[in-house]
Amino acid sequence: MFRPTFVAAAALAVAVSFQAPAFAQDDAIVAKIGSVEIHQSDLDTAIANLSQQYQQLPEDQRKIAALSQLVDIKLVAKQAEQAGLQNSEDFKKRMAYLQERELHNAYLRDQFDKLKPEEVKARYEKEVASLPKEEEVHARHILVKTEDEAKEIIKQLDGGKDFVELAKEKSEDSSKSDGGDLGYFTKGRMVPEFEQAAFTLGKGAYTKTPVKSQFGWHVIKVEDKRDAQPPAFDQVEPQVRQIVMQEKYSQIIENAKKDQTVEIMDETLRKGYEDMTKGE
Known part of the structure; x- marks a missing residue:
């Protein structure tokens, strides 16, 4: 097993969406609202931005839900434009924020698309090399209710009986x-x-006296001993990839801060920000 700090890091997710819609080459018209056309690319974008509860739906239902939302958005947006809401300062600030957020996400997608498989494999091998050696055993046991039953089994083993068959x-x-x-x-x-x-047992040995636990009486045989094996790369590749992405994200932020000065005026916000970003 990877050490706890490594496993915990695998649970970290960069707080942006890395999923971009895959636009169809033939950007067909899927619907019209008056003279306004809704293209397949519009629908793909809407599908990619559905909330988590809709993402669980079957594909056909996701498309219908996305189209329904898209039609509603365009209908109401038209009314908002007619009311001049796009000219309000609040709207302009929100649009500026959304544009910067999407640029942030687009840049990260671009960087993570360049992530090479060998980078992920190298990160895995680095962690495996740093793991402390830990012994593990391969054992069999026979569980019975009484000590006398266990002693009788040991007597039969001493007489040459096969452990597997007795179990x-x-x-x-x-x-x-x-x-x-x-x-x-x-x-x-x-x-x-x-x-x-x-x-305590050596390889191939079995207990000469019964072992009592909360479950009953055991006769134990050790088949093999070895250094504990790390999880195979294929089993943990998604988690390792997530770690590499998190590390790259932290590096991107660190590099960006070298060119800019972050100054926070409010003392409480400043301390909170510093505490939150301390590990970046």
């Missing part, structure tokens, strides 16, 4: 169908009594 026959754990196989695990994954016994 299938005697164990009361859900792993019995797999011969008591618990797979590989690291410390902290099992109850203390079980864990202590498993990590």
Whole structure:
């Protein structure tokens, strides 16, 4: 497993939308409102900007929802223009903010589109190389209700009985169908009594005395010991890619700040801003 700080970083998301609509080459007209045409590209943009609840809908329903919103927007926007609302200072300020936000998003899309697969793989390998060595064991067990039952199983093992067959026959754990196989695990994954016994045993050895836990009495066999394996790259590639994107975003902001002075007059806002951006 990646260390907690690395996993936590994977949950961070840059607070912008990186999804841009894929415009059709043939920008067909899909609807008209009077003489105003609604093109496929307009619909694609509307679909890309649907709220999260609409994004969960099937594709056909998403298109209908987006078209419905688009028609409503254009109808009301026409009335707003006739009322002259586009000339108000409040509207102009909002449009300036929206333009800058979209430029911010467009620049990030451009930068992240240039992200190479080898950059993501290199970041993964860097993290894997920094992980501390941790032992893990591959164990089997046979779980029974009483100590006497466990002692009898150990006696049969001493007499040459096969552990897997005994587990299938005697164990009361859900792993019995797999011969008591618990797979590989690291410390902290099992109850203390079980864990202590498993990590004390050598490879190929089984417990010579029953091990008691809250679940009953165990007979444990260690099949293998090795250094814990990190998750395969294919399993964590999306998370690693997100980390690289977050790091690139932080670098973009840092570089931008070198050319500009950020000055915040309000003391409370200044302190809050500095606290929030401390890790960038």
